[in-house]
Amino acid sequence: MQLDDRKYLILQAIIDDYIMTAIPVGSRTISRKSGVGFSPATIRNEMSDLEELGYLDQPHTSAGRVPSNKAYRLYVDHLMKTVKLSSDERERMHEHLLSKSKQVEGVIRSAASVLSDATKYTAVIVAPKLGTLRIKHVQLVPVAERTALMVIVTSAGIVKDAIIRVPNGLDADDLYSISRMLTQKLADKPLEAVRQAFAEMLRNAEQNRKLLGETLSVIEQKLESGGDASDVIVGGTGNLLEYPEYSDVNKARNFLAVLESKDKLRNLIGRDGGMEISIRIGPENQMPELSDCSIVTASYRVGDHSNGTLGIIGPTRMNYNRVISVLEFMGRALSDVLSEYR
Amino acid sequence: MQLDDRKYLILQAIIDDYIMTAIPVGSRTISRKSGVGFSPATIRNEMSDLEELGYLDQPHTSAGRVPSNKAYRLYVDHLMKTVKLSSDERERMHEHLLSKSKQVEGVIRSAASVLSDATKYTAVIVAPKLGTLRIKHVQLVPVAERTALMVIVTSAGIVKDAIIRVPNGLDADDLYSISRMLTQKLADKPLEAVRQAFAEMLRNAEQNRKLLGETLSVIEQKLESGGDASDVIVGGTGNLLEYPEYSDVNKARNFLAVLESKDKLRNLIGRDGGMEISIRIGPENQMPELSDCSIVTASYRVGDHSNGTLGIIGPTRMNYNRVISVLEFMGRALSDVLSEYR
């Protein structure tokens, strides 16, 4: 059996309706819709076919039909018609995005809150991986006896820090000159070159080998690691509770637990860096806790080589349409705002 | 009517029971408890008195009694017997606290997760206000045309940054020397002295007045403002859903909304800096959304003058006892770990 135009039409109508109402859709409902000129009986026949083809599920005999994940996949790939955001709304979002700023993290936070407000789902934004950025400045600041804080500033205006131990007998001035040396050697280099510079420095170092060694290993670790908890920012945590599919407290708790483990989230959201828009529906996101959620992600650019990810997590029956528009817009807006800082 | 020993005993028994079960307590239940040698009838009389005195409420005629906020207040002030944490448990918490570290923020995050795990409620930790810390280092790093990132490192190893505009004609070297100057003038000064130093610098500055002006105003703003969103860290968001009082989705959503607005949270948790342990029960915390929550806070020290706050938010029938023990312990532990960095 093949999908003809009428089947597409009906499937689309069902999905559109279910996305809005979350209640199983009956043949009468579809029949009444403008644009569909068939009687309930005809629709029923088609629905029966669609169910056999795996696009619809029926919770129980006397209920309407519910789109399957396969149906959503078809929907986002072919059926969905895209809508544009009103310029008014774009305006508002852009404004809100700039409202706090002054800090990269602040901008990202604003973005998360704009995203979640605009979509009514949960927003997650992952900062670009340090390893893909370039170092701008390294500074060792003595904070206590034999302890210093290492601050790394990257090209995107992202700042990372770590506490390191300092060997005896090094005073503030020593740390300053080491900082200057590190900055000179490492500035504007991509990760590969940084590693090379490390090796060279260690070879040539007559004194302070130990400190240099530790410093470099911390930097390397920062650059290579996926990132830390502050790189993942979540907005609209509570939004999911709006939806009937999460009125089950247990489900809600599972969901919140995922939102708290930033590492999982980073893997989930941050993984597809390159693509424009990525949509994962239900089980496609490989995570049993989120098997009835969909995740839509886009990316934003920071500088030339590096990008972060912004994403929306919502029920599989989410308003893909709108979510995609919002994500596309915010991806661009965020890129613009952040490259101002670069 | 006065509270005699027996009334205290019974009230305590009722509260203890209700804290554990969350179901209204009947006279039989109390009568059966070891330590209370009276028949249900006697208990009933006493309960009736306690209700008249405002310590107990009755959801409906044929239900047991529930402690009122007044009762909880009496409980935490006089009735509650404190328990000690097992050394085993202390050990485990301390270990977990050190597990990530390397960064002040990382330690605080760990602390939040330890707190929420240990209590099964929601934990909030507020970093010390910048204004109470001392500046260790100021650095202006050029990140783009006419734009620089200002990084401020404080004595506690806390790092803040902000984007600032740079007037035309200043190159990296200029920014470096200005950084050095700022660091020299501002290092180790408390807020008052910093302000004075500002004034003096501005008076003497022949060139770069504009940049200096902006820089200083940003620093001042950072020092005086309550802080930004990253200063408030929440753990165990989902824990509250464990409790029957939050099985109402609406309540849960309200609660989550409060946890998302970091400003409100900071006001709520960070307000009583000085006191050892502060307990606010229900309406005492002046926030309608949290009128059936209790908030218990303690503080941790960073350096000599400065302290942050750590707190637990839970239902009014929370296990005050345990929460207090855990907060006291973690307050000390956090102070210890963070002063290592100082």
Place this chain on the structure above:
DNA sequence: TGTTAGCACTCAACGCATCTGAGTGCTAAC
């Protein structure tokens, strides 16, 4: 005089039967 047994009373919660209506599948007519 304080304590307790006894008893009638209350009322949320539970189980159970019934009703309702949205929805289906099938058949026969158009």
Place this chain on the structure above:
DNA sequence: GTTAGCACTCAGATGCGTTGAGTGCTAACA
């Protein structure tokens, strides 16, 4: 190929009696 008609299904709402934990009151007891 489409549709009207009809019997059938079944979750969810509604109504109702039962249950049992809990109370308050009274009278007897130590």
